[in-house]
Structures are given as structure tokens and as C-alpha cells.
Amino acid sequence: MKTILVIEDTPTMRANIAEILQLAPYQVVQAANGKEGIVRARQTHPDLILCDIRMPDLDGYGVLHILRKDPDLATVPFIFLTAMAEAADFRVGMNLGADDYLNKPFDDVTLLGAVELRLKKGPVIPTDLGANSDRLTSLQQAILEENNARQSLCEHYPTTQYNRKHRLYTVGGWPTALYFMSQGKGKVVKTDAVGNQFITGLIGTGDFVGYQALLTQAPYTDTVELLEDALVCTIPAVDLKALLDHLPVVANQFSRMLASEVANLQDKLLKEAYQSVRKRVAEALLLVERTFYPQPNTQLIADRLSGDRSYNQSLPMSLSRENWSDLVGASTETVIRILGDLRAEGMIEINGSLITLLDRDKLTHLKR
Template identity: 80%
Template sequence: MKTILVIEDTPTMRTNIAEILQLAPYEVVLAANGKEGIERARKTRPDLILCDIRMPDLDGYGVLHILRKDPDLATVPFIFLTAMAETVDFRAGMNLGADDYLTKPFDDVTLLGAVELRLKKGLDRPTNFVADSDRLTALRQAILSENNARHSLCDQYPTTQYNRKHQLYTAGSWPTALYFISWGKVKLVKADTGGNEFITRLLGHGDLVGYQALLSEAPYTDRAELLDDSLVCTIPVADIKALLDHQPAVANQFNRMLASEVANLQERLLKGAYQSVRKRVAEALLLVERTFYSRSDAHRSEGRLPDDQPYNHSVPLSLSRENWSDLVGASTETVIRILGDLRAEGLIEINGSQITLLDINKLAGLKR
């Protein structure tokens, strides 16, 4: 007889599910919260797990995250139970490695059908990740390659178009995926307890987003928000972990990327501590130009330049005043005043929210 673990904090719901499963018949093990569910899973080694999402202390995402790291339970079919039918919940759960969703309320036929299907598929589930599968091979090659060779990822993983200001993840949430920016712009933002924000990094065309928390196996400490309408490829965390476990070269590449990011952030912090706000504004202008506009291949892929036209530095930069302020680490009023000074000196041109750099060498050489 198959054993099913039901993790549900609502007593009535927990009892109803158990009665239906026992009539099927299945052996049913019950847990009233996430922590108890993990203990019962490790003790009973169930054939399938049904788990509520919204639970106190440890929610369903946390349960799945912990169980997927346990070699003895990583391949057990896992079905989320939720009263929330929002797309973001479905995507987050599936990216984390869930096998299916049941949206409350559901009837006995729906419940038993989902259980039977997942138990059947579970028989064919490999006990270990297949590190040399076509999908993982493509992912490995993309991670180890240069940015302009990574777009093959979008042939292997789902790509979604998001609107400006969409948040890929927020501070405090657990990593469920690695994100590849096929097209668009992203800012990483940290906020203090007073709500003051600072943009720690800008990412765009060809960049991978969200690997810091994934590597540390800890919640995100920042927020990833889109600056433009963007195309984003979503790579499940299970595939990344498979490569990290079986491919040392991939782990080394992520470590190099992380070390480079830390070094760049330390340099920005040092400059922020000792440079004038005027110099920091100039540095922010150059940073945006380097990140989003300095590669001719990126311009052409976005339709900015024809193939036979060489790159020049007259492409307008576009950020809101608030984003310029968060990037510089100064008040919006101060940043606007300094931008006006730079325009008066003939170093930049301002047209609404667009800024054109007229003399990059002088901006880079500002001493005060």
C-alpha cells in the first residue's frame, strides 16, 4: 500500500483529505505544520507528499526547499495545496521543484486523480539528476560561455515577457530559479529599515540574475526589479543544483562571477565613501552607459543600430530621477542639480528622462 504524507495546518481540511485517501485505499500520515511534516517525511519515507503552502513558521515552499536537498526524499512526488490560484504562486512552486498544484476547494475525484497520476509518474522518476541530459548540457555550456552565446537557454527553458517594474524576486523570499535576461534591463536594490534604497547592481542583455542567494542557499537579501519591458528566461533551481553537484567547472564559474561582483560592489562603496556627489553622478552615468549601451552587438540585437554602423556614445540613457538617485546614493534634488551643472558644462544633454553623454572622457576625468 502506498503511503501519502499530508501536511496541512487546517484541521478540517487535513481530516477530509485523509478520509478520502484512506478510502482509495492509501496509508495516510498527517502533519499539522511544516516542521512536523519534515520530521514525518524523514521517518516514514512516503511515496507522495501533499503540502499546504500558507502555514505559520515554515511554509510549503520552505518544506519543499528542505526536502529537495535531502537525498532520500529529493525525488518524492510533491503536490502543493493552495487556496490561491495566482500565477506567481504556481510559477514559484514549479520552479522550486513541485510536481503539481491542487487549488482549494477541490473534490474527491480531482484529489484522487492528481495522486494517482503523480504516483504513476513517480515510478519513472530517476533517483539522481541526469547531469548529461540535453537540457543540462545546454545549460552548462551557456553558463560557461560568453554572454552572447547564452541565448540558446531560451530554447530549453520557458521565456516570459514582463512589464517594467515587475519584480523577479523580493528580499526575504527563497530562491526558486535562476533568471536569464534575454532582453531588457534589471536593477538589484537593497533597502534599509528606514525604506531608503540603493541600487547595488545593474544587469541587462545576456546576464544571469539571482545566483547569489542560490549559491548561499539562503533567502534573497535584495530585490530584482525590471527597468524596462523585458524577456526573461526562467531556469528551475533543481537544474542549477544538478550542475553544481556534478559539474565542478560550473561551480567554479559561479564563484568567479560572484567574486567579480563583490569586487565591483566594494569599489563602488569605496568611491561612495570618498568621492563627491558630483563625481558619483558622473560615475553613475558611465556605469549605466557601460552596462546597457556600450556593446554594439547588444544595440543591434535590440534594433538600435544597423549592422554596418559603428557604435558611438550618443545613444540616450534612460532612467527615472528616482533610479538615478538610488544609483548615486544621494537625494533626488541633489542629483537633479548636478545633472543640470553637467549639462551647463556641455558634458551631457538632457531631454526629458533621457540623458546623452557628450564627452565621456571628461566625465571619467572629473576630479571633484
């Protein structure tokens, strides 16, 4: 049975947390303040520590600082319990080596989910790569080599199946992990002050997501929502940091990925400002196919040279009208009208929510 140390100075809160964890069941050790928490940690060597931040005498930051310098307890997973949401407070904790946060008030499902996920990930590994960790090697290969290397990445990290519309993270949240889309589709969304949504990016199988906030050590500036049921691999931020700190080639690769995303976003904004909606719809159709239904370039070239008419035809693509609208940056009614025009001109076929590209060449020419 796993042992969890709960350090919380509010008796009612501490008792409630302990009761929920004991029902799970876990063995629970309780401490009423930071100083007592240090003593209990050294006595019991817990598998996980839940610790409040605001406590008299020795606060949560002090507890974490002391434990991270103790060789016997330095790798024990550590989750802060806090009612604070300011970015500066999150940054302090993450810089000290916290693994996660739980914002008060939280329900029993949220608590048990965070505990289970952290225990599955195991203790924090040191950032010294001399140990030649198998999972770090796998992560390095997946980042640099892609293709086959990415397929085996989730053998070393926990993979979770999420339902459609699940949000991997939301704007303003603090990044604690890198996400890898093992299977599925998602969208990157920004929302303006009055609630209008704009899709700034699409995520498909084999993509990493969430690394922008990890690299800048700042809260998320967007939200990632799944477009279908998906399998997502969760990689602790400490593993990515280990590679970035010790392997410049990995840092360079992420810098290139980030630069590419910035360039693509700038291009999208420019087209939003000056392109007609008709051209933006054509661009969106080709982008969705490119991201979610890619075909090998060698096959496309061979089909085209051989005169195969299927070269210009895609697999049926499924996306809601609202998502097409958010991706194009125009009203739903306008996008539906233009899709109807493209169907009448023989460029696409529409069957319910499914759209099939019938002529890539015409669509590509249209968006120029």
C-alpha cells in the same frame, strides 16, 4: 488532464484549493493527512503534489522524504503549503527536495500561477548527469561560454514576459530558481530600516540573477525589480545544483562571478564614502551605459583611431530621476542639479527622461 494531489489536514482549506484547481481545470485527488497522502500518491501517480507541512502523525517533511525515496514518485514536482516564514523551515524543505513554497494565505491567482509554472517545468530531473540532459548541456554552455550559447538557453526553459516594476524576488524570500534575463533591464535594490532604497547593481540582457542566494543556500538579501517590460527565463534550482555537484568548472565560474560582484560592491561602497557626488554621478552614467547599452570594444577603438566624433556619443539612456538618485546614493534634488551642470559643460544632453553621453572621455576623467 493533469492530476494534482492535495494533502491538507484542514477540511475548509483542502476543499477551497480543490475547487479552484478543478475550475482551472485539473483533476484533483484529496488526502486529509500525510499517511493518506502517501497512499493516494502511489495509487494515482499525480503530476504535481501540494502538501501542507504541519499535520499530525506524518508531517509534510515526512511525506516528501518518503516520496523522494520511491522510484516511481521521486521526480513528481512537490510544493509545500505553509504559514511559516522562518528561514530554517525553508532550508529543511529545500534540502529534502521541495520544488517550491506557497505561503498561506494565498489567493487563487497565486495558487494557479505556481501550479502552472511548476507543471511547465515538468518533473524534477535526477542530479546524475549520465543521462546527458539537453537542457543541462544548454545551461552548462550558457554559463561557461556566454554570447551565442546564452541566446538559445530559453529554448530549454520556460520564458515569461513580466511588466515593468515586477519583482523577480524580494528580500527574505527563499530561492527556488535561477533567473536569466533574456531581454530587458532590472535593478538590484537594498532598503534600510527607514525605507531608503539603494541600487547596488544593474541587470541587463544576458545576465543571470539570483545565484548568490542559491549558492549560499540562504534567503535573498536584496530585491530585484524590473525597470521595463522583460522576458525572463526561469531555471529550476535543481538543474543548477546538478551542474554544481558534478562539474567543478561550473562551480568555479559562479565563484568568480560572485567574487567579482563582491569586489564591485566594495568599490561602490568605498566611493560612496569618499567620492564627491559629482564623481558618483559620472560613474553612474557610465555604469548605466556599460550595462544597458554596451558597444563592442573593437568598434569603439576603431572609431577613436579614425577620429570619428561619434566615439564619445552614446545612445539615449532612459532612467527615472528616483532611480538615478538611488544609484548615486544622493538626494534627487542634488542629482538633478549635477546632471544640469554636466549638461551645461557639454558632457551630456538631456531630453525629458532621456540622457545622452556626449563626451565619454571627460566623464571618465571626471570620475577618477
